[in-house]
Amino acid sequence: MIKKILSFYTVISMLATVVAVSVFPGVAAEARRPEREVKLPKQAVQVEDNVFSLGEIQDPQTGQMVEGFAIIHYKEGKGKIGTGKNARLPACYGYLASGAKWKVVEPWQINPLNSGLDNSAAFSILNNGIVKWEDAADGVINNVMGANILGDGFLASEDLISQVGTLNGKNEVYFGSLNPGIIAVTYVWGIFSGPTYQRKLVEWDQVYNTYYPWSSDVLSDPAGSAKMDFDNIATHELGHSVGMNDLYNSVCSQETMYGYANFGEILKRSLNYGDIAGINKLY
């Protein structure tokens, strides 16, 4: 993802669409709560079809210069995506940058305001999603071993709108308004270049798009086929938080890190062979 591929027109059009998002009055019939708009910073530069560089910034925690990326997760049929440049085939995994992983354990927080989800359900789903990746870090799932990568979380009481997507020393998850077609954005800061052993991740944030209706379980939800399954999408987004990259080759469509998702989908809830091999090799 560090490879800088710039298409001027794409950058301009993507930035324009991303920042042009506003409230969608058309869905007011369901009496949705006020949506909070989340914008990419003005200096964001597109470096891949679905990745924006947020530039270099000093990490307030360590004083080191780090780089930030926003990774866009599109609904199937949206976005114009290549085949995924860092994917290892046929193994079906890829990294944000080789060796860029967590080296300290930090807490995280979620405020499910605007999501329509029950607070404790949203918290549990995110927490379980983290456990899935941690459990797989030793290459075997469901063996209660692995690694503590993303630490413990808590339900935040404060509105995270002004903090999510910024490098502030906190790993924050929030539901806000993004451009239609985008299901979620994961922001990751770290050191992605230079000697592999010096690379690391230092912060992650996630925004889930309130443009789409969310369900804590689309299987038991009567309207689940028209909703995004939070477990399904969060497990994918958490892959970015631990250092995994998207896959866009259809050969890898069974992987949690496959780049597209859709309503009612649950395929990404469980890690697949490539996801497990990838996280195992990284940690």
Ligand SMILES: [Zn+2]
């Ligand atoms: Zn993704």
